Amino acid sequence: MxxxxxxxxxxxxxxxxxxxxxxxxxxxxxxxxxxxxxxxxxxxxxxxxxxxxxxxxxxxxxxxxxxxxxxxxxxxxxxxxxxxxxxxxxxxxxxxxxxxxxxxxxxxxxxxxxxxxxxxxxxxxxxxxxxxxxxxxxxxxxxxxxxxxxxxxxxxxxxxxxxxxxxxxxxxxxxxxADASRLGGVCIDLLTALLAHHLETDRMVPHESHQRTQLLRIHTHIERSLGDPELSPGTIAAAHHMSLRSLHRLFAEQGSTVSEWIRTRRLEQCRRELASAEHRHLPIRAIAARWGYTHPGNFTRAFRTAYGLNPDEYRRYMEHSVSERRQHAQQAGAP
Missing domain, CATH: 2.60.120.10 (Jelly Rolls)
Structure with a gap:
């Protein structure tokens, strides 16, 4: 492919x-x-x-x-x-x-x-x-x-x-x-939505295409706003000129909720930075705040629930894992 x-x-x-x-x-x-x-x-x-x-x-x-x-x-x-x-x-x-x-x-x-x-x-x-x-x-x-x-x-x-x-x-x-057909479908939906926008013919676009394009637009908005502590279903609905009920229904049809999606994406970004050597100098509370967590205790509880470790335990585990891999690589390359 x-x-x-x-x-x-x-x-x-x-x-x-x-x-x-x-x-x-x-x-x-x-x-x-x-x-x-x-x-x-x-x-x-x-x-x-x-x-x-x-x-x-x-x-x-x-x-x-x-x-x-x-x-x-x-x-x-x-x-x-x-x-x-x-x-x-x-x-x-x-x-x-x-x-x-x-x-x-x-x-x-x-x-x-x-x-x-x-x-x-x-x-x-x-x-x-x-x-x-x-x-x-x-x-x-x-x-x-x-x-x-x-x-x-x-x-x-x-x-x-x-x-x-x-x-x-x-x-x-x-x-x-297995990714090919899904990505191809997203591409067709986006192209159709773009053409319909320029032609002002939204009524001719299938409902499913509308929904997928709208959801992708909302996901993009959330990704850009994860660091905003005020990000919420209400602010998202207002930014997209839709009712809160419509927003919740859109996510429910995907098997999720708006709040779950925001929480998951914030935690994934925090986990990525905790595992990164590039961000090792940053305090955990600074990483959490960068992704919208203003209360360290709330962040610690959410992180432990999601990944089974506290943020500091996860960071130490990842540092040890990287160190072990480096040692194995050096031993493998030794004469």
Whole structure:
């Protein structure tokens, strides 16, 4: 489900041709050219999540075209969303031209002719997701209205999709096959929600997709606010313009409660820092306070209930464990 492409092992004169052929077979056929073909450099990691494919890439600037002839030669068509992380893209599709820079998203429909080019940068890079058209529950004519339109990736649902793509691409080699369909489903839900937001067609999105996207948005809010002692179901509901009852129902459908989720995430962050050599100099009460525990006694009781050890016992245990592993490694390496 995960593979990488690097050109460093090839002679310089062969790199661009090899990369062009590989990209065409990995995603969809494209007519690709480059002003840097003689000194072309590129890397790409591809992650298959069932029907969804995510690829992270860096490469020398290119020009791409998808013509009517190439479309006729293709199999199932996709929506492709590119998160630009480095460089600038000028894109044309569906009668529109747009320029997109780092941090923003760009949608293409591979069933429609397109033209794109990179400008003003020696190396460009981004993360691209390809989703089969039939898996997005919006009419293609509606989706066509946001092709070659700059979709903001630093706010709202666009930020959620951007964060998801970056995180998934960063950890691509850690997922198991069983994770693929779940991550692919999250990606489709986020893409659908983003398109519906820009099209103002929320009523056409399945209820389940709405719920999963809303829950992901709430989880993201909680992660950002764990250090706030005032974080509570009430503040979360207010921040998302929903009733407290609706918030509790949303978590109940996932087999949890809001308070349990907050407590679990706070304790996991505290446990991670207690086990880290980087935070060994910090007093336990400082770590607890950083993650929203203002009363050391409450933190100690919650930690012991969750992990069976007091925070100081857990820290000593982890320090001893690390020391033992280091000694074993040194003995194994001794002549």
């Amino acid at each position: 995960y593979r990488t492409l690097s050109l460093s092992h090839l002679p310089a004169r062969e790199r661009f041709a090899f990369w062009r052929e590989t990209v065409a077979s990995t995603i969809v056929p494209l007519d690709v050219s480059s002003d840097h073909a003689d000194e072309f450099r590129a890397t790409m990691q591809v992650l298959d999540l069932g029907a969804v494919q995510i690829s992270a890439h860096t490469h020398s600037p290119i020009h791409v075209r998808r013509t009517a002839k190439l479309i006729r030669q293709s199999g199932p068509e996709h929506y492709q969303v590119t998160l630009v992380r480095r460089g600038t893209i000028i894109s044309a599709q569906a009668g529109r031209d747009t320029m997109v820079g780092p941090g923003d998203l760009l949608l293409h429909d591979t069933w429609r002719p397109l033209h794109g080019t990179h400008v003003d940068h020696a190396r460009v890079g981004g993360v691209q997701v390809a989703v089969p058209r039939e898996l997005v529950p919006l009419h293609p004519d509606l989706v066509g209205q946001v092709c070659a339109v700059r979709l903001r990736g630093r706010e709202g649902i666009g930020a959620l999709l951007r964060q998801f793509l970056v995180q998934v691409a960063r950890n691509a080699d850690t997922y198991r096959p």
